[in-house]
Amino acid sequence: FDPYCRLCPRLATFLDETKEKYPDYHCGPGEPFGDKECNLLIVGLAPGMHGANATGRPFTGDYAGVLLYQTLFDLGLSNQPEAVRRQDGLALRNCRLTNAVKCLPPQNKPVGAEINTCNQFLAREIEAMPSPTVVLALGVIAHNAVLKALGLKLSTAKFAHGAVHEIEANLTLVDTYHCSRYNTNTRRLTEEMFVEVVTRAKELAEA
Ligand code: URA
Numbered sequence: 001f002d003p004y005c006r007l008c009p010r011l012a013t014f015l016d017e018t019k020e021k022y023p024d025y026h027c028g029p030g031e032p033f034g035d036k037e038c039n040l041l042i043v044g045l046a047p048g049m050h051g052a053n054a055t056g057r058p059f060t061g062d063y064a065g066v067l068l069y070q071t072l073f074d075l076g077l078s079n080q081p082e083a084v085r086r087q088d089g090l091a092l093r094n095c096r097l098t099n100a101v102k103c104l105p106p107q108n109k110p111v112g113a114e115i116n117t118c119n120q121f122l123a124r125e126i127e128a129m130p131s132p133t134v135v136l137a138l139g140v141i142a143h144n145a146v147l148k149a150l151g152l153k154l155s156t157a158k159f160a161h162g163a164v165h166e167i168e169a170n171l172t173l174v175d176t177y178h179c180s181r182y183n184t185n186t187r188r189l190t191e192e193m194f195v196e197v198v199t200r201a202k203e204l205a206e207a
Contacts, residue, residue: 001029001031001032001102001121001124001125002029002121003028003029003031004028004029005029005102005103005121007117007118008103008113008114008117008118010106010111010114011101011103011104011105011110011114012103014103014104014105014106015027015028015103015104018049018053018104022054024054025053025054026052026053026054026055026056027053027104028056028103029102029103030047030052030053030056030057030058030099030102030103031056031057031102032058032096032097032098032125033057033058033060033092033096033097033098034092034095034096034097035091035092035093035094035095035096036096036128037130038092038093038094038095038096038129038130038205039094039129039130039131039132039133039134039205039206040077040094040095040096040133040134040135040136040201040202040205041095041096041097041098041125041126041129041133041134041135041136042068042095042096042097042098042135042136042138042201043098043099043100043122043135043136043137043138043142043145043146044058044059044064044097044098044099044100044138044139044142044178045099045100045101045108045110045138045139045141045142045178046099046100046101046102046103046104046105046108046110047062047099047102047103047104048061048062048063048064048104048108049104049108050062051063051064051065052065052099052104053104055084055085055086056086057083057085057086058097058098058099059083059097060083060084060085060086060088060090061083061084061085063180063181064178064179064180064181065083066082067179067184067191067194068138068179069081069082069083069090070082071191071194071195071198072092072095072198074195075195075198075199075202076093077092077093077094077095077202078090078091078092078093078095079091079093094202094205094206095202095205096125096129098122098125099142100115100118100119100122100141100142100145100146101114101115101118101145102118102121103118110141115141115144115145115148116148118145119145119148119149122145122146122149123149123150126146126149126150126171131170131171132170132171132172132205133170133171133172133205134171134172134173134174134201134204134205135171135172135173135174136174136175136176136197136198136201137159137173137174137175137176138176138177138178138179139159139176139177139178139180140159142178143157143159143173143175144159146173147167147173150167150168150171152167157173159175160175161175161176161177161189161193161197162175162176162193162196162197162200163175164200164204172204174197174200174201174204175197176189176193176194176197176198177189177193177194179194
């Protein structure tokens with residue numbers, strides 16, 4: 001992780017512009033958060049403007065974090081059900097959170113080159129995980145970024161909500177639809193659907 005990374009010109013410029021508009025916001029790469037000695041890595045997409053981009057912690061202050069952090073708490077994976085700011089005392093247990101792209105992208109949409117450039121950081125994060133490792137991908141972009149980080153073709157495993165892919169002897173990839181506001185509002189992803197998949201990932205990580 002490089003807190004000063006400016007490898008993506010479009011994202012670096014956008015962060016500069018955002019910092020001018022919101023001087024109190026973090027407006028830099030978002031560092032992974034959570035337990036380093038764990039077997040479960042949860043991979044999101046990218047920081048949201050007024051959430052992780054503001055607070056500097058994945059999914060913190062983001063609408064998408066409401067269901068995620070509540071679920072982690074309900075499953076005993078954290079000490080608090082909410083995440084609003086960095087110094088809120090929240091600690092994750094037996095799980096770690098990161099994003100496929102560390103910087104805020106315009107319109108919440110990183111382009112392919114940005115996902116690829118940022119992939120080196122995700123690759124090192126996955127490598128640093130204790131074995132066996134369970135990676136829970138939130139959405140298809142995270143799923144594809146994980147495969148790429150592992151040096152695998154996208155055809156190795158096709159994204160599907162609830163799918164469990166045994167990628168390597170000690171690496172399992174679990175997929176869920178992203179817990180975004182759009183997905184939960186449209187009920188493409190219900191709370192029950194999300195809890196079920198996170199529970200499965202947790203069980204696999206503990207097995
Ligand atoms: N906030 C994040 O940190 N990641 C996401 O994927 C969405 C919101």
